[in-house]
Amino acid sequence: MYFLTKEAIETDVLRAAVLRPExxxxxxxxxxxRNHHDGRSVLRLEYxxxxxxxxxxxxxxxxxxxxxxxxxxxxxxxxxxxxPVGEASVVIATSAPHRDAVYAANRFAIDALKEMVxxxxxxxxxxxxxxxxxxxxxxxxxx
Amino acid sequence: xxxxxxxxxxxxxxxxxCEQSIEVADGLNVGALYRDLFPAxxxxxxxxxVNQEYVDKAHTLKDGDEVAFxxxxxxG
Numbered sequence: 001m002y003f004l005t006k007e008a009i010e011t012d013v014l015r016a017a018v019l020r021p022e023x024x025x026x027x028x029x030x031x032x033x034r035n036h037h038d039g040r041s042v043l044r045l046e047y048x049x050x051x052x053x054x055x056x057x058x059x060x061x062x063x064x065x066x067x068x069x070x071x072x073x074x075x076x077x078x079x080x081x082x083x084p085v086g087e088a089s090v091v092i093a094t095s096a097p098h099r100d101a102v103y104a105a106n107r108f109a110i111d112a113l114k115e116m117v118x119x120x121x122x123x124x125x126x127x128x129x130x131x132x133x134x135x136x137x138x139x140x141x142x143x
Numbered sequence: 144x145x146x147x148x149x150x151x152x153x154x155x156x157x158x159x160x161c162e163q164s165i166e167v168a169d170g171l172n173v174g175a176l177y178r179d180l181f182p183a184x185x186x187x188x189x190x191x192x193v194n195q196e197y198v199d200k201a202h203t204l205k206d207g208d209e210v211a212f213x214x215x216x217x218x219g
Contacts, residue, residue: 031219047218050151050211053195054218078218090219110219118192118211119218120152131153133215 001075002058004049009077014093017075023095027102029110031090033083037132040125047080047089050118054078057117064112065094065105072096072105078119089121144169144206146176152214154181154189167204174200177212189214 001017015028033045058076065074075093083089092109094102114134121132149162158180167176173191177200181187190213191198197213204210 048151048155049218050149050192050195050213053192053211056195114216114219116197117216117218118151118213119216120214121217122152131214132217134217134219135215 001077002055002062003077004051004054004080005077006079006081009079009088009091011088011091011093014075014077014091018073018093018095020073020095022097023073024097025099025102026093026095027099027106029090029092029106030088031110032088033085035085037123042085043124043126044085045083045089046122046124046129047078047083048120048122049078049080054118058113061109061112061116065109068108069096069101069105071098072101074105074109076109076113078113078117080119144204146204146206146208146210148176148180149209149211151211152217153187154184154212154214157181157184171204172200173198173202173204173210176204176210181212187214 011028035042062074065072073095078090092106094106096102122129123132145164145166147164150158191200192211193202194209
């Protein structure tokens with residue numbers, strides 16, 4: 001399950017998509033919007049995506065996970081449009097027979113998503129806004 | 144030949160539109176098209192996509208291609 005949505009992400013839907021009797025571990029990661037950046041107060045985030053390609057790249061992340069951890073089942077959803085502070089912009093659910101794989105695969109998936117899935121984020125402050133790049137994965141400075 | 148170009152984030156705001164059909168020279172590569180359209184953003188570390196797949200800047204365009212310039216990503 002890989003999708004973009006303009007609505008609040010229903011975490012239970014992703015959790016249900018990976019649940020199965022073989023799973024002894026289920027991990028649901030939520031990336032939520034912070035209320036501050038570099039000391040500035042963030043009012044909201046606005047996400048936009050290259051629809052079509054973004055879903056395909058999310059599926060590619062899923063295939064990379066399947067190649068590396070065949071026992072893992074994964075689901076990924078990303079919200080677009082306005083995301084108020086404190087709500088999830090991304091949810092990644094992983095399940096596997098044992099916990100090591102769900103943690104490793106989930107961490108891999110969020111890093112790969114930030115690096116490859118064509119989605120952009122604008123931080124809106126009280127006194128302006130800026131397009132924020134995922135500098136932590138581009139390696140050119142702290143996030 | 145004609146290609147459709149999609150703009151996102153800072154490039155969308157700069158160009159004032161989401162997408163545009165453009166007449167380009169035969170044999171033009173995607174990196175050269177970017178330089179032609181966004182001379183002010185030459186230092187931006189963009190990636191390129193053609194028909195919704197990432198390509199190298201030297202990728203040669205064909206008639207009818209869907210081109211996207213991918214500014215630094217912010218998903219997650």
